[in-house]
Amino acid sequence: MAKVGVYVCHCGSNIAGVVDVQAVEEFARTLPEVTVARRNLFMCSDPGQEIIRQDIRDGLVDKVVVAACTPRTHEPIFRRVLEVEGLNKYLFEMANIRDQDSWVHAHDKKGATQKAKQIVASAVAKARNLAPLEDKYVDVEKAALVIGGGVAGIFSALDLANMGNKVYLVEKEPSIGGVMAQLDKTFPTNDCSACILTPVMVDAGNHPNIELLTYAEVESVDGYIGNFDVKIRKKQSYIDWNKCTGCGACAEACPVRVPNEYNAGLDNRPAAYIHFPQAVPKKAVIDIDACLNCAGRKIGRELKISKKTGKPLLAPCERACPAGAIDRSLNLDPKGELVEARVGAIVVATGFKVMEKECFKNLAPDSPNVMTALQLERLISATGPTEGKLLRLTDMRKPKTISFLSCVGSRDENHHTYCSRVCCMYMIKQAKLLKEKYQDLEIYMHFMDVRTPGKDFDEYYTSALAMGIHIIRGRVGGIDKLPGDRLRVQGYDADLSSNIEIDADMVILASAIELPETIKPLAQKMSLTLDGSGFFKELHPKLKPVETAVEGIFLAGCCQGPKDIPDTVAQAKGAAAAAAVPLSQGRVKIEPIISEIITDRCSGCGICVPLCPYGAISMDSVHEKPRAVIDITQCKGCGVCTTACSSSAIQLHGYTEDQIMSQIQALTA
Amino acid sequence: MTAINLTDMDSGQVINEIVKNGGEGITRCIQCNACASVCPVAQAGFPLYGRLLIKKLQTGHFEEIIEDPSSWACQACNRCTEICPRDARPFEIVFAFRRIQAQELAISASAFTPLMNLYETGHAVYSESSKELRAKVGLPQEPPTSVGSEKAKEEIRTLLDNGPMGDLGIF
Numbered sequence: 001m002a003k004v005g006v007y008v009c010h011c012g013s014n015i016a017g018v019v020d021v022q023a024v025e026e027f028a029r030t031l032p033e034v035t036v037a038r039r040n041l042f043m044c045s046d047p048g049q050e051i052i053r054q055d056i057r058d059g060l061v062d063k064v065v066v067a068a069c070t071p072r073t074h075e076p077i078f079r080r081v082l083e084v085e086g087l088n089k090y091l092f093e094m095a096n097i098r099d100q101d102s103w104v105h106a107h108d109k110k111g112a113t114q115k116a117k118q119i120v121a122s123a124v125a126k127a128r129n130l131a132p133l134e135d136k137y138v139d140v141e142k143a144a145l146v147i148g149g150g151v152a153g154i155f156s157a158l159d160l161a162n163m164g165n166k167v168y169l170v171e172k173e174p175s176i177g178g179v180m181a182q183l184d185k186t187f188p189t190n191d192c193s194a195c196i197l198t199p200v201m202v203d204a205g206n207h208p209n210i211e212l213l214t215y216a217e218v219e220s221v222d223g224y225i226g227n228f229d230v231k232i233r234k235k236q237s238y239i240d241w242n243k244c245t246g247c248g249a250c251a252e253a254c255p256v257r258v259p260n261e262y263n264a265g266l267d268n269r270p271a272a273y274i275h276f277p278q279a280v281p282k283k284a285v286i287d288i289d290a291c292l293n294c295a296g297r298k299i300g301r302e303l304k305i306s307k308k309t310g311k312p313l314l315a316p317c318e319r320a321c322p323a324g325a326i327d328r329s330l331n332l333d334p335k336g337e338l339v340e341a342r343v344g345a346i347v348v349a350t351g352f353k354v355m356e357k358e359c360f361k362n363l364a365p366d367s368p369n370v371m372t373a374l375q376l377e378r379l380i381s382a383t384g385p386t387e388g389k390l391l392r393l394t395d396m397r398k399p400k401t402i403s404f405l406s407c408v409g410s411r412d413e414n415h416h417t418y419c420s421r422v423c424c425m426y427m428i429k430q431a432k433l434l435k436e437k438y439q440d441l442e443i444y445m446h447f448m449d450v451r452t453p454g455k456d457f458d459e460y461y462t463s464a465l466a467m468g469i470h471i472i473r474g475r476v477g478g479i480d481k482l483p484g485d486r487l488r489v490q491g492y493d494a495d496l497s498s499n500i501e502i503d504a505d506m507v508i509l510a511s512a513i514e515l516p517e518t519i520k521p522l523a524q525k526m527s528l529t530l531d532g533s534g535f536f537k538e539l540h541p542k543l544k545p546v547e548t549a550v551e552g553i554f555l556a557g558c559c560q561g562p563k564d565i566p567d568t569v570a571q572a573k574g575a576a577a578a579a580a581v582p583l584s585q586g587r588v589k590i591e592p593i594i595s596e597i598i599t600d601r602c603s604g605c606g607i608c609v610p611l612c613p614y615g616a617i618s619m620d621s622v623h624e625k626p627r628a629v630i631d632i633t634q635c636k637g638c639g640v641c642t643t644a645c646s647s648s649a650i651q652l653h654g655y656t657e658d659q660i661m662s663q664i665q666a667l668t669a
Numbered sequence: 670m671t672a673i674n675l676t677d678m679d680s681g682q683v684i685n686e687i688v689k690n691g692g693e694g695i696t697r698c699i700q701c702n703a704c705a706s707v708c709p710v711a712q713a714g715f716p717l718y719g720r721l722l723i724k725k726l727q728t729g730h731f732e733e734i735i736e737d738p739s740s741w742a743c744q745a746c747n748r749c750t751e752i753c754p755r756d757a758r759p760f761e762i763v764f765a766f767r768r769i770q771a772q773e774l775a776i777s778a779s780a781f782t783p784l785m786n787l788y789e790t791g792h793a794v795y796s797e798s799s800k801e802l803r804a805k806v807g808l809p810q811e812p813p814t815s816v817g818s819e820k821a822k823e824e825i826r827t828l829l830d831n832g833p834m835g836d837l838g839i840f
Contacts, residue, residue: 401676444675462755466696468681470728473700490672495700495724499672 002128003035005061006120007052009043009068011098016041018102020113024067027117031124036060043068049081056085063127067095067120088132090592090654095123118667125666129659133592138633140226140344140582142166147218147522148349150178151197151565152557152572154204156347159576161209165583168341169204170232171214173261175279176201178351182262182276182374184381184388186565187429188460194383198278205280213339215285221346221526222615224633225552226588228343236336238286238299239272243325246282248274253320258290260385264375266393267385272317272326277383286317286326288334300331345552345579348528348536349572350519352558355409355511363408363509364479364487368394370507373404373423376430390434390441392506394485398438399505403489404431404445405476409512411448416512418533421562423510424451428461430508431469444470444502446491454564472500479507513562526553527614535561546575552588554579593654594635595642601649602627608641608650617641678729687726692765694757698723704749704759715739719749719759722766738777740767774837788840791815791825 006028010016021039028037036055040048043066055061064087066078071094079089097116105112142165146157149171157169169176180186181201183193204210219231239250254270262269262276271290274282288299296304297315304313318326354374357365364370369392371379378384385393392399404427409415424447431443450471452458465471474492482488482503489502515534523530527550531537536559539547546554556575557568582588597617604626609617616634619626628649630641642650648657687695704719705711711718717725717739725734740763749759770776776784783793791814800810811817815825829835 442676462697462699465699468684468696470675470680471699493673493724493728495721496673496728501672501674501676503674503676 002033002063003061004031004033004063004065004124004127005052005055006031006034006037006065006067006124007043007048008037008039008097008120009048009066010039010041011069011102012041014069015098015102015116018106018109018112019097019116020109021116023113024097024116024120028065028067028120028124031121033128034124044074044077049077052078052081053085056082056087062087063091063093063130065093065095065120065123065127067097067116067123069098070094070096090133091127091130093123093127093130095119121666121669122663125662126659129656129662130654131656133653135592136590136632137587138226138590139587140585141228141342142583142586143168143341143343144345144347144579144583145170145218145228145230145341145343146347146349148178148351148557148559149173149176149204149212149214150349150351150557150568151180151200152351152559152568152575153178153347153349154200155569155572156349156556156576156579157210158200158204158207159573160347160580160583161207163576163580163584165209165580167207167210168230168232168339168343169210169212170216170218171212172217172235173275174215174237174283174285175275175281176204176212176214177276177278177280179374180565181278182264182377182381184377184384185429185433187425188454188456190429190433194278198280201278201280212281214281214283216336216339218522218525219338223342225550225582226344227633228346228552230341230343230346232339232341233335234337234339235285236288236332236334237283238288238291238326238328238332239284239321240325240327241281241283243323244283244321245323245325246274246279246284247322248284249320249322250284250286250317250326253316255294255316256290256292258287263378263385264372266371266375266378284325297328299328299334301329303329344583345554346526347554347556347572347575347579348526348548348559349556349575350516350522350559352513352562353516354513355415357509357511359415359511360408360509362478363405363476363507364481367479367481367485367487367507368392369399369485369487369505370479370509372509372511373426373430374511376508377426380430380433390438392485399441401442401502401504402431402434402444402506402508403476403487403502403504404443404508404510405489406445406447406510407475408509409514410510412512416514416533418562419451420510420513421451422513422564425454425457425460425564427508427510428452428464428469432460432464432467435464435467435469442470444472444489444504446472446474446476446489448475449473454566474500513558515559519559526550528553531561533561535559546571546578552579552582590633591637593637593652594632595630595637595639595650595652597628597630598649598651599627601647603647603649604628605646607644607646611640611644613638613640673728673730675728680727680729683726683729683731686731686769687762687765690765690768692758692762694753694755694759695723695726695762697755698727698757698759698762699755700724701754703752703754704757707748707752709744709746710739710742713742715742719743719763723757723759723762726762726766735770735773735775738779740770741777741780743767768833771834771837774839776839784834784839788826788829789822791822 008025025037025039083089144160146153146169157167161167216234219233222229250272251270254272256271257268259265260269271287274284294315295313382388410420452461473494476491478490480488487504491500493500529537554575556572614634616631620629639652642652708718717737743763786795787793815821
């Protein structure tokens with residue numbers, strides 16, 4: 001005979017304001033095998049917990065039911081109460097009479113009380129059948145994978161490495177640095193972006209615990225917290241990075257010109273190139289899709305000797321390289337090299353992209369004088385195509401009038417409903433930098449409303465006003481092209497209550513921040529989910545901001561949602577701290593509420609194998625017959641396999657058949 | 670209504686003029702509308718009350734609004750300045766605009782009578798009919814102020830003649 005204790009929580013007035021808790025308490029006493037039933041204003045409070053502890057100490061109860069808020073937040077708290085008193089913590093059951101009762105039936109007190117009784121009866125029925133379960137532990141690999149080498153990834157990697165962990169920092173581009181490396185200056189201090197980022201990039205590049213894997217992408221992620229097996233594909237650079245000194249001679253020699261990603265497509269780069277001047281590592285790559293194979297030097301083709309001169313026929317890049325790092329005779333694998341690593345935790349910091357201007361047909365995207373704010377960032381940067389001079393690329397003349405358009409693609413049901421959060425500030429930054437440099441420049445900024453929530457941000461905005469930058473309330477409807485490459489911005493000034501027009505020489509679009517489509521396959525590989533806005537979803541928006549639904553995988557930076565640099569760095573350091581917890585503990589707990597295959601009953605039909613969302617079930621040969629086996633480290637206890645098994649051969653501990661059936665009986669009695 | 674083309678507006682010059690005439694808070698205004706919420710000019714239905722006047726000036730409108738009489742309805746109650754969260758001091762901007770209007774002889778007809786009264790009697794609000802009323806209650810017909818003192822009136826006229834108002838040649 002079990003001795004079940006039932007504890008009904010008032011939850012202040014959350015429950016007691018609707019449910020007659022006294023009636024529920026009295027009803028609980030009448031249930032079979034219930035030895036005590038009590039209630040308290042807050043069962044989760046210290047005195048509330050003490051009531052349960054005392055009853056356990058007095059030997060009155062050996063199974064505990066708490067009728068309260070939700071197991072989502074409070075189950076671990078009450079399990080700990082049992083554990084402290086020496087009782088197996090899985091002999092606890094929660095009856096959810098708040099989330100699933102008082103909150104949804106606030107209008108029907110009588111009905112809610114009746115429902116509360118049934119929920120308690122069902123929980124008691126299950127509790128009578130509960131069996132003790134034991135936690136299991138697995139060892140943790142003291143290494144971490146950081147995906148993405150932007151400012152978020154760099155800071156996560158550095159923090160984890162400084163704590164003594166081995167870190168693999170994977171970046172798809174040839175250099176780390178991310179979008180921050182493309183920025184000119186940063187708000188609200190107007191620090192030079194490269195000046196503050198480059199030393200940190202160098203630190204990451206030189207750190208003895210960080211293995212930098214640039215020009216590489218994560219191919220697969222298997223395993224579970226503590227023991228993730230990752231495969232990383234290092235792309236083929238066609239240049240021997242052990243020999244390359246980053247001198248750039250190959251880039252100078254290469255005759256090809258293709259759009260330069262680093263300068264947001266504003267100018268061209270060769271096929272053999274170094275990502276950007278401060279690149280870490282500073283190594284060249286050959287973009288083989290753009291390569292012309294000069295002098296017939298296709299990769300892997302034997303070296304020919306000129307009949308005329310008797311000299312070898314080399315491609316210009318080969319000839320130019322003083323380090324001998326380019327040898328096009330080598331038969332290099334276009335797939336590159338596969339690196340395998342075992343890590344205990346993963347930080348995802350894959351970053352963002354800005355929407356291209358082509359998405360906005362009403363904003364004259366075909367005009368080269370309409371550009372995204374990221375392109376302007378390159379244009380005004382000292383390392384940009386004009387070395388920082390504000391010039392229209394169509395006529396290389398300085399513009400007189402510039403219009404900035406906010407919320408382009410943001411707060412827009414046709415594109416993204418969310419606010420991209422940094423646009424107001426970076427537009428003000430760009431406007432201020434330009435106005436400081438060119439005082440005769442007329443700058444108009446069109447806003448739905450100015451959003452400057454941050455330390456020193458609003459002061460930054462009002463200082464722009466004082467400089468004579470025109471802030472106009474009203475979203476722009478369209479841009480007309482005028483003769484002479486000018487652009488007529490069709491706006492509305494809500495303060496004037498009037499339509500307005502601005503004839504601008506350049507228009508800058510603060511286009512929305514979004515998760516690149518190309519990241520979605522990676523999310524699938526890691527079983528991570530995206531939220532309604534299309535970014536990676538954190539486990540809890542407030543209390544678990546860097547955790548994900550997959551234990552051991554953490555998020556940092558704009559892949560989780562739009563952020564400025566301070567917030568990105570703060571979150572990156574948070575993600576590193578969270579990822580370091582399992583690494584420093586050395587072992588992680590495996591929840592015992594997982595499935596077990598009862599091999600004797602298994603018919604080997606294999607129906608459970610493809611259904612398992614975690615790939616935990618496989619077929620194995622037992623006594624020469626195919627039987628399902630389960631990897632307990634992969635199982636998350638979702639129960640899909642148990643419901644599908646036609647021979648009832650799979651048991652989910654904590655939710656066994658007799659436990660579930662007794663619950664149903666109690667509910668339908 | 671056709672759209673206003675802001676490109677042609679010289680807002681910098683207009684703002685400079687306002688600053689020169691005592692309205693240096695104009696660049697601090699963020700159009701929050703707090704001043705309008707307490708403004709008697711707005712309540713009385715005048716179209717160009719404080720914050721809208723500031724907005725027009727900020728965007729370089731000048732010729733279009735120079736003749737508008739709204740600014741002359743300002744009661745100088747100062748509530749806008751007390752309520753303004755940005756210390757833009759709207760009242761001072763309205764008065765700066767009024768000074769410019771006066772220089773352009775764009776003084777509202779409603780302001781002329783008080784102005785002439787001031788020049789002649791030393792009071793902006795003064796009516797001949799008050800003499801009878803005063804006599805009825807046993808007071809001297811002329812109050813013991815500038816009205817009854819030729820010397821005081823002369824002083825006021827001298828001040829007005831020799832100040833910026835005198836330059837307008839309206840007295």
